[in-house]
Amino acid sequence: MRAIVINGCCSADQLQVSDIPVPQVKPGWVLVKIHAAGMNHSEAILRTMEADNDYINTPIVPGIECVGEIADASDSRYTVGDRVIALMGGMGRSFNGSYAEYALLPTKNVFKVDTRLDWLQLAAVPETYFTAYGSLSECLLLQDGDVLLVRGATSTVGQAAIQLGKAMGATVIAAARRESSFEGLMAIGADHCVLDDGCISDQTLPVRPNKLLELIGPRTLRDSLLTVSRPGYVCDTGVLGNVFTIPQFDPIKYIPNGVFLTGFFSNFPTQTVIDRLFELIERNAITPLYKHVFSLNEIVEAHTLLEKGGAGGKIILKIL
Ligand SMILES: NC(=O)c1ccc[n+]([C@@H]2O[C@H](COP(=O)([O-])OP(=O)(O)OC[C@H]3O[C@@H](n4cnc5c(N)ncnc54)[C@H](OP(=O)(O)O)[C@@H]3O)[C@@H](O)[C@H]2O)c1
Numbered sequence: 580m581r582a583i584v585i586n587g588c589c590s591a592d593q594l595q596v597s598d599i600p601v602p603q604v605k606p607g608w609v610l611v612k613i614h615a616a617g618m619n620h621s622e623a624i625l626r627t628m629e630a631d632n633d634y635i636n637t638p639i640v641p642g643i644e645c646v647g648e649i650a651d652a653s654d655s656r657y658t659v660g661d662r663v664i665a666l667m668g669g670m671g672r673s674f675n676g677s678y679a680e681y682a683l684l685p686t687k688n689v690f691k692v693d694t695r696l697d698w699l700q701l702a703a704v705p706e707t708y709f710t711a712y713g714s715l716s717e718c719l720l721l722q723d724g725d726v727l728l729v730r731g732a733t734s735t736v737g738q739a740a741i742q743l744g745k746a747m748g749a750t751v752i753a754a755a756r757r758e759s760s761f762e763g764l765m766a767i768g769a770d771h772c773v774l775d776d777g778c779i780s781d782q783t784l785p786v787r788p789n790k791l792l793e794l795i796g797p798r799t800l801r802d803s804l805l806t807v808s809r810p811g812y813v814c815d816t817g818v819l820g821n822v823f824t825i826p827q828f829d830p831i832k833y834i835p836n837g838v839f840l841t842g843f844f845s846n847f848p849t850q851t852v853i854d855r856l857f858e859l860i861e862r863n864a865i866t867p868l869y870k871h872v873f874s875l876n877e878i879v880e881a882h883t884l885l886e887k888g889g890a891g892g893k894i895i896l897k898i899l
Contacts, residue, residue, distance in 0.1 A: 582679030591882035602683035610651035615702035616677035618894040623886040642677030644705040655686040666705040690853040703867035711739035712856045714843040718814040719790045723748030731794030746863035780805035795820040809837035816843040869893040
């Protein structure tokens with residue numbers, strides 16, 4: 580089968596298509612014929628910084644998510660031809676991932692989906708929409724009538740959160756660092772847009788949020804905690820600000836009274852949550868967003884864009 584394999588850290592222009600054997604099935608794992616794979620910034624980090632570490636099982640096929648069909652159901656409950664999505668659980672890091680025509684994946688990370696979406700729309704969903712949905716539902720407990728502020732709204736997860744937040748009945752405020760983004764954010768469903776200069780809590784907002792999805796991360800987290808009404812909820816999901824931890828964290832002084840701070844980690848998807856996500860997508864006729872599509876042959880261009888950042892939306896590798 581055709582696949583992208585990396586042996587260690589390398590530059591984007593060193594990536595090339597290789598021929599490797601189709602993996603053999605084993606108990607607890609299923610073989611997926613991949614139609615398309617969403618790309619993630621973590622795959623650029625893997626290639627540029629992480630691949631030489633012992634905990635990365637090189638040589639490895641990168642890619643932490645994919646969509647496709649069951650090619651060999653092994654000992655699972657699936658049937659050949661079932662349409663599935665797969666994500667996380669060590670994919671593309673501990674075992675071969677999705678930059679390939681086939682992937683052997685742990686059954687627990689493969690989820691059957693019933694959907695009207697085409698393969699490219701479906702490929703936009705797994706990691707991005709699961710992260711947005713998990714943050715809103717499991718962490719922020721988003722309800723009809725809530726006011727949700729999405730900080731880092733132009734990111735792929737941010738755009739998904741706007742669509743899903745609206746579908747869940749919230750009023751959505753999109754916070755972005757450039758006014759030129761506002762029109763596009765309103766077009767995908769935001770009710771209001773605010774300029775994020777790092778200090779939103781000082782601004783008079785069109786309406787006060789009681790729920791806030793933090794995608795910039797610790798760089799703006801304290802300001803986000805001061806932005807929500809009380810009681811209010813803040814979910815820390817992203818690190819777009821490139822600050823990963825809170826130095827000398829003193830929870831008593833850092834978290835205001837009556838504000839609930841939570842975090843989301845996408846490593847533990849379940850069929851129940853995936854089913855709820857697709858039910859929401861289908862019921863509200865949500866069209867998952869993607870921006871660029873590349874073939875395996877165009878992996879150099881795809882990874883160059885991924886590494887540069889600022890693609891403005893999901894990048895998808897079309898495999899079949
Ligand atoms: N917790 C989890 O399990 C989990 C899972 C998936 C993703 N994530 C995280 O969620 C975040 C979003 O991921 P993504 O894939 O959606 O990102 P992405 O699509 O690559 O987002 C990049 C965009 O974010 C905006 N941005 C970047 N830095 C910013 C800043 N300092 N302030 C405001 N906007 C900024 C930029 O848009 P403009 O240039 O238009 O401003 C940029 O084009 C990332 O930090 C990612 O690591 C977490």
